[in-house]
Amino acid sequence: MADDIRYLAPIQIETKKDKYCWFKKAGIKYVDYKDADFLLRFVNEQGKLLPRRVTGTSVKFQKKVGQAVKRSRHLALMPYVTDMMK
Amino acid sequence: MTNRYETVFILTPVLSEDQAKETVKKFTAYISNGGAKIHHEENWGLKKLAYPIQKKSTGFYYLVEFEAEPTLIASLETEFIRDERVMRFLTVKMDKDHVAFAEKRRNKSKKTA
Numbered sequence: 203m204a205d206d207i208r209y210l211a212p213i214q215i216e217t218k219k220d221k222y223c224w225f226k227k228a229g230i231k232y233v234d235y236k237d238a239d240f241l242l243r244f245v246n247e248q249g250k251l252l253p254r255r256v257t258g259t260s261v262k263f264q265k266k267v268g269q270a271v272k273r274s275r276h277l278a279l280m281p282y283v284t285d286m287m288k
Numbered sequence: 289m290t291n292r293y294e295t296v297f298i299l300t301p302v303l304s305e306d307q308a309k310e311t312v313k314k315f316t317a318y319i320s321n322g323g324a325k326i327h328h329e330e331n332w333g334l335k336k337l338a339y340p341i342q343k344k345s346t347g348f349y350y351l352v353e354f355e356a357e358p359t360l361i362a363s364l365e366t367e368f369i370r371d372e373r374v375m376r377f378l379t380v381k382m383d384k385d386h387v388a389f390a391e392k393r394r395n396k397s398k399k400t401a
Contacts, residue, residue, distance in 0.1 A: 232385040234393075236296070236351075238338075277296055277378055278337035278347070 221258030225266075233266040235273035238280045245271060249284045290355050292327075292387055297368060297377035298347040301334060308348045311373050316352060318367060324356030328394060341375050353382075353390060 225233070234240065244252055244259070244267050251271055254264045274280040297315070299308050312331075320326055332349035341347070361379055368377040382390065 232383075232389040234389060235380075273378060273380070275338075277298065277349075277376060278339055278341055281338040284338075 223258060223260040223263060225263040226260060233263065233270040235270040235277070236279065238274055241267070241271050241274055241280060245280075247286060249281050290324075290357055292353070292355050292382040293361065293379055294382055294386070294390070295352045295354075295364070295377060295379045296349065298337075298341070298349055298375045299373050300342070300375055301344055301346040301348065303348070303373060307373075311371070312350050314371075315364075315367070318364065319352065319354050319356065319360070322356060322360040322363070324354045324360055326352060326354045328353040328390070344375065347375055 225231075244257055246252055251268055254261070257264075259267060271280060275282050299311055303311065316326060316329065328351075330351040332351065334346055335349050336346055337344070365377070365379065368374050380386075
Protein backbone atom coordinates (compact mmCIF):
# COMPACT_ATOMS: atom_id res chain seq x y z
CA MET A 203 0.00 0.00 0.00
CA ALA A 204 1.35 3.33 -1.01
CA ASP A 205 1.40 5.88 1.77
CA ASP A 206 2.63 8.77 -0.28
CA ILE A 207 0.13 11.24 -1.56
CA ARG A 208 -0.22 11.39 -5.27
CA TYR A 209 -1.40 14.40 -7.17
CA LEU A 210 -3.20 14.32 -10.46
CA ALA A 211 -1.57 17.47 -11.65
CA PRO A 212 1.93 18.57 -10.67
CA ILE A 213 1.64 21.06 -7.84
CA GLN A 214 2.75 24.59 -8.51
CA ILE A 215 5.62 25.48 -6.26
CA GLU A 216 6.03 29.19 -5.99
CA THR A 217 9.47 30.17 -7.14
CA LYS A 218 10.78 33.49 -6.04
CA LYS A 219 11.55 35.82 -8.88
CA ASP A 220 14.94 37.39 -8.42
CA LYS A 221 14.76 41.05 -7.66
CA TYR A 222 17.62 43.28 -8.58
CA CYS A 223 18.52 46.89 -8.41
CA TRP A 224 17.50 48.43 -11.66
CA PHE A 225 20.09 51.22 -11.41
CA LYS A 226 23.01 48.96 -10.66
CA LYS A 227 22.17 46.76 -13.60
CA ALA A 228 21.80 49.64 -16.03
CA GLY A 229 24.85 51.45 -14.68
CA ILE A 230 22.97 54.63 -13.90
CA LYS A 231 24.67 56.80 -11.34
CA TYR A 232 22.39 59.80 -11.13
CA VAL A 233 18.61 59.86 -10.73
CA ASP A 234 17.13 62.79 -12.58
CA TYR A 235 14.30 64.74 -10.96
CA LYS A 236 13.37 66.40 -14.26
CA ASP A 237 12.25 63.15 -15.87
CA ALA A 238 8.84 62.55 -14.30
CA ASP A 239 7.93 59.73 -16.69
CA PHE A 240 10.91 57.74 -15.53
CA LEU A 241 10.20 58.30 -11.84
CA LEU A 242 6.65 57.05 -12.40
CA ARG A 243 7.82 53.47 -12.09
CA PHE A 244 8.88 54.02 -8.48
CA VAL A 245 5.55 55.33 -7.24
CA ASN A 246 2.13 53.74 -6.92
CA GLU A 247 -1.14 54.92 -8.41
CA GLN A 248 -1.61 57.50 -5.69
CA GLY A 249 1.81 58.95 -6.38
CA LYS A 250 3.33 57.49 -3.21
CA LEU A 251 6.84 56.09 -3.20
CA LEU A 252 6.98 52.32 -3.49
CA PRO A 253 8.99 50.45 -0.88
CA ARG A 254 12.29 48.85 -1.67
CA ARG A 255 10.87 45.40 -1.09
CA VAL A 256 8.57 45.89 -4.05
CA THR A 257 10.89 47.53 -6.54
CA GLY A 258 14.10 45.79 -5.49
CA THR A 259 16.12 48.99 -5.58
CA SER A 260 19.28 49.07 -3.46
CA VAL A 261 19.49 51.31 -0.40
CA LYS A 262 21.84 53.70 -2.13
CA PHE A 263 19.51 54.33 -5.02
CA GLN A 264 16.27 54.22 -3.06
CA LYS A 265 17.53 57.27 -1.22
CA LYS A 266 18.27 59.01 -4.49
CA VAL A 267 14.92 58.06 -5.97
CA GLY A 268 13.17 59.48 -2.91
CA GLN A 269 15.09 62.71 -3.21
CA ALA A 270 14.36 62.97 -6.93
CA VAL A 271 10.63 62.35 -6.47
CA LYS A 272 10.45 65.02 -3.79
CA ARG A 273 12.22 67.56 -6.00
CA SER A 274 9.99 66.64 -8.89
CA ARG A 275 6.91 67.20 -6.75
CA HIS A 276 8.14 70.60 -5.66
CA LEU A 277 8.46 71.68 -9.29
CA ALA A 278 4.95 70.41 -10.10
CA LEU A 279 6.31 67.80 -12.49
CA MET A 280 4.72 65.12 -10.32
CA PRO A 281 1.66 65.42 -8.10
CA TYR A 282 1.82 65.22 -4.30
CA VAL A 283 -1.53 63.47 -4.07
CA THR A 284 -3.59 61.93 -6.82
CA ASP A 285 -5.63 58.96 -7.91
CA MET A 286 -5.36 56.79 -10.98
CA MET A 287 -2.00 58.14 -12.03
CA LYS A 288 -1.12 55.17 -14.21
CA MET B 289 35.73 77.87 -4.39
CA THR B 290 32.99 77.57 -6.94
CA ASN B 291 30.31 74.96 -7.27
CA ARG B 292 28.09 73.90 -10.09
CA TYR B 293 24.42 74.61 -9.62
CA GLU B 294 21.29 73.95 -11.54
CA THR B 295 18.21 76.13 -11.14
CA VAL B 296 14.74 75.50 -12.46
CA PHE B 297 12.11 78.17 -12.06
CA ILE B 298 8.48 78.50 -13.06
CA LEU B 299 6.99 81.82 -14.21
CA THR B 300 3.30 82.68 -14.10
CA PRO B 301 1.37 82.00 -17.32
CA VAL B 302 -0.18 85.47 -17.00
CA LEU B 303 2.92 86.93 -18.68
CA SER B 304 3.17 87.33 -22.43
CA GLU B 305 6.04 85.66 -24.31
CA ASP B 306 8.02 88.91 -24.29
CA GLN B 307 7.47 89.52 -20.61
CA ALA B 308 8.54 85.99 -19.81
CA LYS B 309 11.67 86.44 -21.91
CA GLU B 310 12.41 89.68 -20.13
CA THR B 311 12.09 88.02 -16.71
CA VAL B 312 14.38 85.21 -17.77
CA LYS B 313 16.88 87.77 -19.02
CA LYS B 314 16.73 89.56 -15.68
CA PHE B 315 17.66 86.43 -13.77
CA THR B 316 20.36 85.23 -16.15
CA ALA B 317 21.84 88.72 -15.98
CA TYR B 318 21.66 88.57 -12.20
CA ILE B 319 23.52 85.27 -12.19
CA SER B 320 26.23 86.39 -14.57
CA ASN B 321 26.63 89.74 -12.80
CA GLY B 322 27.21 87.87 -9.58
CA GLY B 323 30.46 86.53 -11.02
CA ALA B 324 29.03 83.23 -12.21
CA LYS B 325 29.67 81.44 -15.44
CA ILE B 326 26.54 80.17 -17.19
CA HIS B 327 27.09 76.79 -18.80
CA HIS B 328 23.70 76.02 -20.17
CA GLU B 329 20.22 77.44 -20.53
CA GLU B 330 17.10 75.61 -21.49
CA ASN B 331 13.60 76.83 -22.16
CA TRP B 332 10.93 74.21 -21.62
CA GLY B 333 8.15 76.61 -22.62
CA LEU B 334 4.63 76.63 -21.26
CA LYS B 335 3.98 73.38 -19.43
CA LYS B 336 1.04 71.96 -17.57
CA LEU B 337 1.53 71.71 -13.81
CA ALA B 338 0.83 68.49 -11.97
CA TYR B 339 -1.19 70.45 -9.40
CA PRO B 340 -2.32 74.09 -9.29
CA ILE B 341 0.10 76.67 -7.89
CA GLN B 342 -1.37 80.08 -7.01
CA LYS B 343 -4.55 78.91 -8.75
CA LYS B 344 -2.70 78.55 -12.06
CA SER B 345 -2.56 75.27 -13.92
CA THR B 346 0.28 76.10 -16.32
CA GLY B 347 3.65 77.82 -16.15
CA PHE B 348 6.76 78.78 -18.09
CA TYR B 349 9.63 76.50 -17.14
CA TYR B 350 13.21 77.58 -17.46
CA LEU B 351 16.46 75.84 -16.54
CA VAL B 352 19.86 77.43 -15.96
CA GLU B 353 23.08 75.61 -15.24
CA PHE B 354 25.93 77.70 -13.88
CA GLU B 355 29.09 77.75 -11.84
CA ALA B 356 29.12 80.17 -8.95
CA GLU B 357 30.30 81.03 -5.46
CA PRO B 358 28.06 79.57 -2.78
CA THR B 359 27.29 83.06 -1.48
CA LEU B 360 25.48 83.96 -4.69
CA ILE B 361 22.79 81.34 -4.15
CA ALA B 362 21.24 82.93 -1.07
CA SER B 363 20.93 86.30 -2.78
CA LEU B 364 19.59 84.70 -5.93
CA GLU B 365 16.91 82.91 -3.95
CA THR B 366 15.82 86.10 -2.16
CA GLU B 367 15.59 87.67 -5.60
CA PHE B 368 13.31 84.81 -6.69
CA ILE B 369 11.11 85.25 -3.62
CA ARG B 370 10.78 88.99 -4.16
CA ASP B 371 9.74 88.63 -7.77
CA GLU B 372 6.01 88.07 -8.09
CA ARG B 373 6.38 86.62 -11.57
CA VAL B 374 8.19 83.57 -10.23
CA MET B 375 5.85 80.89 -8.90
CA ARG B 376 8.38 78.22 -7.98
CA PHE B 377 12.11 77.74 -8.07
CA LEU B 378 14.59 75.04 -7.15
CA THR B 379 18.36 75.31 -6.98
CA VAL B 380 20.38 72.14 -6.73
CA LYS B 381 24.10 71.72 -6.20
CA MET B 382 25.42 69.32 -8.80
CA ASP B 383 27.74 66.49 -7.88
CA LYS B 384 30.03 64.92 -10.46
CA ASP B 385 27.53 62.27 -11.56
CA HIS B 386 24.94 64.95 -12.07
CA VAL B 387 27.34 67.02 -14.19
CA ALA B 388 28.15 63.99 -16.34
CA PHE B 389 24.45 63.25 -16.72
CA ALA B 390 23.64 66.83 -17.71
CA GLU B 391 26.35 66.84 -20.35
CA LYS B 392 25.15 63.56 -21.78
CA ARG B 393 21.57 64.81 -21.84
CA ARG B 394 22.64 67.96 -23.63
CA ASN B 395 24.50 66.04 -26.31
CA LYS B 396 21.53 63.78 -26.81
CA SER B 397 19.08 66.66 -27.26
CA LYS B 398 21.52 68.32 -29.65
CA LYS B 399 21.62 65.20 -31.79
CA THR B 400 17.84 64.94 -32.07
CA ALA B 401 17.39 68.66 -32.74
